[in-house]
Amino acid sequence: MLQVELELKSKIRPVNAFHSALDFDFIMSAPKEDLHQLFIGLYGEHIIPASFYRYTQVLRRDDLVLGTTNKGNPRYLVSSKMLGGVWIKLRNRLASIHSDTSMIEISSDYASHFYDMFVEGHDGKHLTGDRMKILMLTLPFVLRDLISEEV
Numbered sequence: 306m307l308q309v310e311l312e313l314k315s316k317i318r319p320v321n322a323f324h325s326a327l328d329f330d331f332i333m334s335a336p337k338e339d340l341h342q343l344f345i346g347l348y349g350e351h352i353i354p355a356s357f358y359r360y361t362q363v364l365r366r367d368d369l370v371l372g373t374t375n376k377g378n379p380r381y382l383v384s385s386k387m388l389g390g391v392w393i394k395l396r397n398r399l400a401s402i403h404s405d406t407s408m409i410e411i412s413s414d415y416a417s418h419f420y421d422m423f424v425e426g427h428d429g430k431h432l433t434g435d436r437m438k439i440l441m442l443t444l445p446f447v448l449r450d451l452i453s454e455e456v
Contacts, residue, residue: 344437353423353440356448357392364388364455383455391452396420398447409439 310317369382400416402409419440422430432440 342434344434344441345432348441349432349437353444356444357423360391360448360452361388364391364452387455391455392420392424395447395451396424398451399443402443402447407443409442411439411443415439 364383365381365388370379371382372380374380396416396419399411399419400413402411404410415436418430418432421427422432
């Protein structure tokens with residue numbers, strides 16, 4: 306069993322005090338590592354950045370180029386400052402989610418952590434699987450109509 310665990314880089318039957326509990330359920334005691342890796346890996350490393358990319362591409366379409374700068378770079382109708390305002394609006398929408406209306410509470414610190422991680426690209430920031438679940442539940446709602454003013 307140890308060789309298989311080394312190959313998988315995951316514990317198959319972790320040593321757990323629950324094993325001696327009355328009516329112990331082995332399946333419920335299994336580690337959630339793979340599921341957390343799915344949340345963090347798939348959603349955090351692919352779906353959220355892809356959403357950001359898509360929003361940026363919509364606001365940076367070829368028909369929204371006003372001309373070029375002195376350095377030859379395209380000058381967009383939606384400037385970098387305006388685009389930054391979109392991500393600040395997203396952070397503020399996340400921070401406005403309260404448990405009395407949605408049963409989920411997102412603090413301003415958590416919203417800032419999300420902003421630092423995905424917008425600013427800080428490498429030292431991480432989210433747990435449970436925090437990623439909160440994003441999975443809320444982001445579809447806060448992303449809705451996010452760029453309606455800019456469009």
